Amino acid sequence: MTADPLLAVRGLTKTYYGLTAVDDLTFAVAAGTIVGLIGPNGSGKSTTIDCISGFQRPDVGRWFLRGTELTGRPAHAHARAGVARTFQTVRAYETLTLLDNLRLAVQEHDGVTWWQSLARSVSWRDAEAEATARAHELLGVVGLTNYAGAPAEILSYGQRKLLTIAASMMARPALVVLDEPVAGVNPTMIRRVEEVIRRVNAEGVTLLIVEHNVDFIMRLCGHVIVLDAGKKLAEGEPAEVRGDPRVLAAYLGRGRASREAARRD
Ligand SMILES: Nc1ncnc2c1ncn2[C@@H]1O[C@H](COP(=O)(O)OP(=O)(O)O)[C@@H](O)[C@H]1O
Numbered sequence: 001m002t003a004d005p006l007l008a009v010r011g012l013t014k015t016y017y018g019l020t021a022v023d024d025l026t027f028a029v030a031a032g033t034i035v036g037l038i039g040p041n042g043s044g045k046s047t048t049i050d051c052i053s054g055f056q057r058p059d060v061g062r063w064f065l066r067g068t069e070l071t072g073r074p075a076h077a078h079a080r081a082g083v084a085r086t087f088q089t090v091r092a093y094e095t096l097t098l099l100d101n102l103r104l105a106v107q108e109h110d111g112v113t114w115w116q117s118l119a120r121s122v123s124w125r126d127a128e129a130e131a132t133a134r135a136h137e138l139l140g141v142v143g144l145t146n147y148a149g150a151p152a153e154i155l156s157y158g159q160r161k162l163l164t165i166a167a168s169m170m171a172r173p174a175l176v177v178l179d180e181p182v183a184g185v186n187p188t189m190i191r192r193v194e195e196v197i198r199r200v201n202a203e204g205v206t207l208l209i210v211e212h213n214v215d216f217i218m219r220l221c222g223h224v225i226v227l228d229a230g231k232k233l234a235e236g237e238p239a240e241v242r243g244d245p246r247v248l249a250a251y252l253g254r255g256r257a258s259r260e261a262a263r264r265d
C-alpha cells in the first residue's frame, strides 16, 4: 500500500446487540487499484462497507478519503465526496427505463431528489443533458445500450447487476464499493461483469469489491483482504493470500487447514 492511500480505515468496530460484527479493522485502499474483501458468510464484509459508505454507524473507528475525514458523515456526504456503492440485493426502479434508472442515480448521489434538484437548479436542462449523455455512455460500457428505453423489469438478474454498477458510476466517483457483484450470476455474465470492472478501473476508478466468489476476486484484484469473525485474518497479493493456512482454515474448516499447514512445515 502507498503511504497516502485513497481510502484509509482505522480501528473500525461495529457491534449489533452485543455481537461484534467488525472488530478493530484497519486497512487501506491505494488509488487506482482493485481491492478484494473476502471472508466466510457473516464475517463482517457488508457491515464494513456499510460503515465506510455512511449506511451504518460504527461504534469506533475513523476513515478518510484522500485524507479528508468522512467518519460519521451520512451516506449522501460520502457520495458527494466520491464514494459510490452497490448493494447485495439489487435495487432498480422496475417500471422505469434503464436510462431513467441511471439518470435518477445521479440525483440520489447528490442527496436531493430529482424534483428538488429540478426546482432549485437554473440550468437543469444542462444538468439533464449531461446526465443523459453519461447514462448512454455507461449503458455502452455495460453492454446494455439496446435496452436504454426498456423498463428495468425485463432484465435478467446478471443484467440488473450490470445496471447497478453503471448506476454507481453516474456521479463519476473516485471509489466504487461493490457488494457481491456476481452472487447468483451465471458464468458467462460473470465474465462480462469482470470485463466491466476492468474497464471502469482503466478509466481511473478505484474499486473495493466484496465477494463470496474467491476465484473472481483472485483474478481481478491486486490486493486481497480476508475477514474472519470481523477481524482481518490476512491480506496481500492473491497468490500470497490463497496459500495462507489461516485463510484455508477460515474457508475449509480448522481440521483440514491445520493438516495443510503441517504439510508445509
Ligand atoms: N442489521 C443487523 N442487525 C443485527 N445483526 C447484523 C446486522 N447486519 C449484520 N449483522 C450480523 O453481523 C455479522 C456480520 O454480518 P455481515 O456484515 O452481513 O457479514 P458478511 O457480509 O460478511 O456476510 C453477522 O453475524 C450478521 O448476522
Ligand SMILES: [Mg+2]
Binding pocket: 045, 046, 047, 088
Ligand atoms: Mg454481505
